[in-house]
Structure formats: C-alpha cells, structure tokens
Amino acid sequence: xxxxxxxxxxxxxxxxxxxxxxNGLVLNEIHQTEGPGKPLNLRVEEVSRxxxxxxxxxxxxxxxxxxSSMFIMRTIYDIAQARGDRxxxxxxxRSDGNGQTHMQVGFSKEKVVNIDxxxxxxxxxxxxxxxxxxxxxxxxxxxxxxxxxxGK
Numbered sequence: 001x002x003x004x005x006x007x008x009x010x011x012x013x014x015x016x017x018x019x020x021x022x023n024g025l026v027l028n029e030i031h032q033t034e035g036p037g038k039p040l041n042l043r044v045e046e047v048s049r050x051x052x053x054x055x056x057x058x059x060x061x062x063x064x065x066x067x068s069s070m071f072i073m074r075t076i077y078d079i080a081q082a083r084g085d086r087x088x089x090x091x092x093x094r095s096d097g098n099g100q101t102h103m104q105v106g107f108s109k110e111k112v113v114n115i116d117x118x119x120x121x122x123x124x125x126x127x128x129x130x131x132x133x134x135x136x137x138x139x140x141x142x143x144x145x146x147x148x149x150x151g152k
Contacts, residue, residue, distance in 0.1 A: 024082075025045070025046040025047065025048070025049060025054075026045070026046040026075060026078050026079045026082055027043075027044075027045045027046070028043075028044050028045075028071065028074065028075040028078065029042065029043040029044070029045075030042055030071060037064065037067070038063060038064040038067070039062060039063060040062070040063035040064065040067050040068065040071070041060075041061035041062050041063060042058070042059070042060055042061065042063055042068055042071055042072075043057075043058070043059040044056060044057075044058050044059075044071065044072055044075035045057050045058075045059075046075075046079050049083070052106055052107065052108070052118070052119055053091065053104055053105060053106050053107065053119060054079050054083075054104075054105050054107065055102065055103070055104055056075070056076070056079070056102070056103040056104075056105055057100060057101070057102055057103075058072060058100070058101040058102075058103065059099060059100055060099050060100075060101065061099060073139065074139075074143055076088055076105055077136055077139050077143045078143075079105070079107070080107055080136045081136070083107050084109070085107035085108055085109050085136075086108070086109055086110075086135060086136050086137070087107065087108045087109070087110070087111055087112065087133045087134065087135055087136070088105055088106065088107050088108075088133065088134055088136065089105065089106045089112075089115055089119075089128075089131045089132065089133045089134065090103060090104075090105055090128050090131060091103075091104045091105060091106050091115075091119055091121055091124060091127070091128055091131060092104040092121070092124045092125060092126040092127050092128055093126050093128060094125055094126035102126075104124065104126075106118070106119040106131075106133075108133075111133060111135075112133060115131050115133065
C-alpha cells in the first residue's frame with residue numbers, strides 16, 4: 001500500500017462518522033462506498049458500561065480487514081478516553097454468525113497485575129486467551145485529536 005493510500009485511510013478513519021450516542025456511550029460508524037481502496041461499512045457501539053468494563057457491539061457489513069480492525073481499535077480508544085482510563089483489554093468476544101460481534105472490554109487507570117481477578121472473568125462467555133492490557137498512549141500518535149493551528 002503506498003503512502004497516499006495509507007494517509008487517506010488514516011484520514012477517513014479519523015473523520016469517519018465519529019459520533020457520541022445520545023446516552024453518553026460511544027458510537028462510531030462508517031459507510032464508505034466511494035473513494036480509494038475497498039469500501040467499508042461498519043458500526044461499533046458501546047452498548048453498556050459499568051465501573052470496570054464496557055460491552056461493545058460490532059456490526060460488520062463489508063470492508064477490508066485492516067481498515068475494519070483499525071476502526072474497531074479507534075472506537076475502543078475513544079471509549080477509554082471517554083471513561084478517563086489509560087489501559088484496556090479485550091476480555092471476551094463472541095459472534096452471532098450474522099455479522100454481529102459482541103465484545104466485553106475491560107478498562108483501568110493503572111496497569112492491572114491479575115486481569116482475571118480484577119475483572120472477575122470466571123464464567124465469562126467467549127473468554128479471550130491470554131488477554132493483554134494495552135496502553136492508550138501507544139495509539140495517541142494516530143488517534144489523539146490535536147488542536148488546529150489558529151489562523152490557518
């Protein structure tokens with residue numbers, strides 16, 4: 001993929017239908033059928049939230065795997081920012097076979113030593129193998145909103 005396509009992909013992911021749901025939960029969707037590269041039709045919605053976790057529903061209609069993965073990661077990053085948390089971890093994932101995926105994502109302000117104990121994952125359906133916490137600062141370079149320069 002050449003640099004122009006990467007730039008256009010990053011720009012479209014950064015600007016694509018980013019919207020907050022009316023209830024304060026995060027909702028990002030993109031319905032891109034025109035332009036360079038493969039079309040992308042995807043909705044990622046935080047459907048519920050408690051003190052440590054968020055339930056996230058992903059509706060995948062069509063699109064490239066890398067662009068889809070980046071869009072999902074962007075939404076999880078946005079949820080962490082909205083919660084004021086620095087770390088996140090995918091705890092579980094299950095698909096209904098009809099293009100809908102349900103994820104349980106854990107969030108914390110500090111790095112968690114024992115993920116299973118902290119998030120009480122015993123009995124959780126679709127439990128992720130070897131879950132690894134990620135630091136949102138790893139994604140700041142591509143996802144963090146930056147103030148525009150005044151007068152330009």
